[in-house]
Amino acid sequence: MRWKETDYSGWGRAIVSRGRIARPEKLRDLMQVMAETPAPAFGNRRSYGDAAQNTGGSAIDMTRMNRFLGFDPETGILEAEAGVTILDIMRNFAPRGWFPAVMPGTGFATLGGCIGNDVHGKNHHIDGSFGAYVDSIELLKPDGTRLRVGPKRNKALFNATVGGLGQTGVILSARIRLAPCASAAMQVRERRIDTLGEFIEAFDASDAQYSVGWIDATATGNQLGRGILEEAEISETPVASPIKRSTSIPFDAPSILLSPLVVRLFNQAYRSRVPASGRDIVRPMQTFFFPLDRVHEWNRLYGKSGFHQFQCVIPPTDAEPVLRQMLTLIAASGRASPLAVLKRLGPQGGGLLSFPHEGFTLAVDIRNRGNVADLFRKLEQLCLSAGGRVYAAKDSLGSAEAFSASYPNLPAFRKIADQVDPGRDLETDLVRRLEIRGRK
Numbered sequence: 001m002r003w004k005e006t007d008y009s010g011w012g013r014a015i016v017s018r019g020r021i022a023r024p025e026k027l028r029d030l031m032q033v034m035a036e037t038p039a040p041a042f043g044n045r046r047s048y049g050d051a052a053q054n055t056g057g058s059a060i061d062m063t064r065m066n067r068f069l070g071f072d073p074e075t076g077i078l079e080a081e082a083g084v085t086i087l088d089i090m091r092n093f094a095p096r097g098w099f100p101a102v103m104p105g106t107g108f109a110t111l112g113g114c115i116g117n118d119v120h121g122k123n124h125h126i127d128g129s130f131g132a133y134v135d136s137i138e139l140l141k142p143d144g145t146r147l148r149v150g151p152k153r154n155k156a157l158f159n160a161t162v163g164g165l166g167q168t169g170v171i172l173s174a175r176i177r178l179a180p181c182a183s184a185a186m187q188v189r190e191r192r193i194d195t196l197g198e199f200i201e202a203f204d205a206s207d208a209q210y211s212v213g214w215i216d217a218t219a220t221g222n223q224l225g226r227g228i229l230e231e232a233e234i235s236e237t238p239v240a241s242p243i244k245r246s247t248s249i250p251f252d253a254p255s256i257l258l259s260p261l262v263v264r265l266f267n268q269a270y271r272s273r274v275p276a277s278g279r280d281i282v283r284p285m286q287t288f289f290f291p292l293d294r295v296h297e298w299n300r301l302y303g304k305s306g307f308h309q310f311q312c313v314i315p316p317t318d319a320e321p322v323l324r325q326m327l328t329l330i331a332a333s334g335r336a337s338p339l340a341v342l343k344r345l346g347p348q349g350g351g352l353l354s355f356p357h358e359g360f361t362l363a364v365d366i367r368n369r370g371n372v373a374d375l376f377r378k379l380e381q382l383c384l385s386a387g388g389r390v391y392a393a394k395d396s397l398g399s400a401e402a403f404s405a406s407y408p409n410l411p412a413f414r415k416i417a418d419q420v421d422p423g424r425d426l427e428t429d430l431v432r433r434l435e436i437r438g439r440k
């Protein structure tokens with residue numbers, strides 16, 4: 001098996017690593033690689049920061065191990081290798097009446113990555129996170145042994161693996177429960193929202209299975225928090241229109257493209273595309289769940305220095321004042337991008353380091369320019385003092401102190417990870433930066 005020395009980064013492209021990467025296609029090759037050099041596994045590196053990076057070390061790219069292994073059309077239980085993407089699953093099984101019960105905002109996330117970050121979707125408030133639909137996982141430990149874990153078998157190791165950032169072994173494959181769907185389309189209601197308070201009330205009042213808010217993060221004063229709320233259900237009627245082909249950004253965009261003025265104007269125009277009275281539309285699932293995937297490599301719009309994302313969850317009681325302070329800071333920084341999202345989250349699942357808990361989650365992309373770290377520190381502090389936490393899948397600038405203060409199961413997680421990986425061969429840049437395995 002060949003290793004390739006290369007430069008690589010996460011989706012935000014703000015932190016670049018140099019290291020060796022192997023891309024096994026078969027289990028035999030992977031076992032050989034792990035026997036030579038036990039190393040952390042990555043998927044499509046759709047995490048924004050350094051979760052899927054190992055500077056100066058080795059890493060295993062799992063994307064070629066992407067075969068479906070078995071499917072039961074009666075129960076919707078699918079077994080697949082870890083490199084299969086969420087989009088592969090949706091495309092193959094939605095026409096047969098089954099689709100992933102939880103999907104993140106990109107179809108490029110792999111099964112291994114969805115487990116490693118215990119991803120959440122637009123239905124977390126109703127259906128929980130990805131781990132709730134995983135029946136079992138086959139793990140390859142750094143000592144070369146294979147082990148099946150699940151909610152009923154090796155439960156402690158299962159709970160450390162769901163949201164465990166790859167620290168308990170390489171996920172080889174998993175058995176997941178798909179959800180039934182009447183069609184591969186969504187019935188969507190879109191409406192304008194004028195203020196942050198109105199947003200929070202609308203989320204609380206909504207009984208839609210799927211809901212997501214786009215926020216104009218450049219708006220200030222009495223327009224702060226304005227945006228568009230999308231509420232959706234699976235459509236009973238299939239869509240007739242074919243899915244539009246995707247385009248791509250073949251170059252690093254010039255800085256003028258995301259200047260504060262351009263972003264402000266874009267945001268105004270984007271909000272106005274929804275009529276004041278709202279609208280009801282039927283959309284293909286793919287367009288509803290993965291709107292950004294239609295533009296390949298859209299991350300290059302931020303230019304060579306890339307961008308960071310700040311995503312946190314704030315408990316419901318303090319959500320409005322805290323989010324107001326955050327949005328005020330972000331708007332004043334002049335660095336906000338057109339991409340800011342607000343979602344309602346439900347209760348925490350079983351994953352020891354899973355991000356989602358009851359409350360509101362705000363995610364904002366911020367250009368990597370000037371003193372971004374200072375802005376992130378202030379946002380992190382606000383989040384922490386409100387009893388919230390930051391999402392590791394999106395993080396590149398968070399602190400070890402904030403992580404340990406906001407993830408109460410960290411000591412239990414460390415114990416399990418250290419038993420499986422005593423040599424810390426599976427550590428990544430993010431795990432070292434946030435001291436998730438403790439200091440050496």
Ligand SMILES: Cc1cc2nc3c(=O)[nH]c(=O)nc-3n(C[C@H](O)[C@H](O)[C@H](O)COP(=O)(O)OP(=O)(O)OC[C@H]3O[C@@H](n4cnc5c(N)ncnc54)[C@H](O)[C@@H]3O)c2cc1C
Nearest residue numbers: 043044045046047104105110112113116119120165166171
């Ligand atoms: C446009 C966009 C929208 C997004 N929207 C959402 C969203 O709505 N909700 C959400 O929760 N997330 C969202 N994300 C984040 C994304 O879903 C997660 O970062 C996901 O983990 C990416 O999957 P990946 O396969 O690229 O994993 P990677 O980024 O490559 O890896 C993620 C983690 O999983 C571990 N891992 C990956 N594969 C394996 C394996 N086989 N064995 C062991 N460990 C492994 C890695 O070590 C790493 O710690 C979004 C990302 C993008 C780019």
